[in-house]
Amino acid sequence: MIYSKTVFADRNRLPAQPLGKFNSVSALPATGAEIAFLGRSNSGKSSLLATLLQTQKAPQVSSRPGSTRLIQLFQLGSKPDQSRLTLADFPGYGYAQSSAAFRKRFAEFLGEYITRREGIKAICLVMDCRRKVEDEEREISSIMKARHIPTILCLNKADQLNQSETAKIRKEYAENRDFFEIMLVSAKERTNLDYLRNYIASLG
Numbered sequence: 001m002i003y004s005k006t007v008f009a010d011r012n013r014l015p016a017q018p019l020g021k022f023n024s025v026s027a028l029p030a031t032g033a034e035i036a037f038l039g040r041s042n043s044g045k046s047s048l049l050a051t052l053l054q055t056q057k058a059p060q061v062s063s064r065p066g067s068t069r070l071i072q073l074f075q076l077g078s079k080p081d082q083s084r085l086t087l088a089d090f091p092g093y094g095y096a097q098s099s100a101a102f103r104k105r106f107a108e109f110l111g112e113y114i115t116r117r118e119g120i121k122a123i124c125l126v127m128d129c130r131r132k133v134e135d136e137e138r139e140i141s142s143i144m145k146a147r148h149i150p151t152i153l154c155l156n157k158a159d160q161l162n163q164s165e166t167a168k169i170r171k172e173y174a175e176n177r178d179f180f181e182i183m184l185v186s187a188k189e190r191t192n193l194d195y196l197r198n199y200i201a202s203l204g
């Protein structure tokens, strides 16, 4: 697990262009390499992207869980360039789903996404660090593993933990091999984001 207290500097944000908002996978324009930000509503997907990117139209951070229903795309670079990496900010997958229903619907959705988006390079799976990994997260990681696509688990909102809670979480995840990489981050305080930024930049 990657954990440090370094604060991500503003000047290190990656320049990006907004490509628009889309209401389904089939509506997405063709792009090349892509990383998708997935996770439950309110986990901080849009906040993380807003922190990592320097863009005119920042990803919309919502005060109400579940209010973003559109997929928003951003492309790295300070001017339009289709050869650059695309980052996809997804709507959250909701709260009140039963696990079985969720798995079916989300596996279909992910299946469609992966089938249609051939350039997909990684999934950034964002989760509130105060939650436990559940079937949803393991399911996403295993679907991706089967396609040889790495899933990076971003445990967000680390600013909400005290020292002993932080230590407990680090211990809990030390032996976890379900994900390609695990990191404890805070989009709000911009801590521990260098690995993710560099990973994105390396694919950019």
Ligand SMILES: Nc1nc2c(ncn2[C@@H]2O[C@H](COP(=O)(O)OP(=O)(O)O)[C@@H](O)[C@H]2O)c(=O)[nH]1
Pocket: 039, 040, 041, 042, 043, 044, 045, 046, 047, 048, 060, 061, 062, 063, 065, 066, 068, 092, 126, 156, 157, 158, 159, 160, 185, 186, 187, 188, 189
């Ligand atoms: N304390 C704290 N709040 C955060 C953090 N990241 C996001 N939030 C808050 O969580 C809420 C949902 O954020 P948003 O980025 O819209 O989540 P999304 O639905 O996953 O895109 C907003 O009120 C954010 O201000 C974080 O690192 N720490």
Ligand SMILES: [Mg+2]
Pocket: 045, 046, 047, 060, 061, 062, 068, 089, 090, 091, 092
């Ligand atoms: Mg969002």
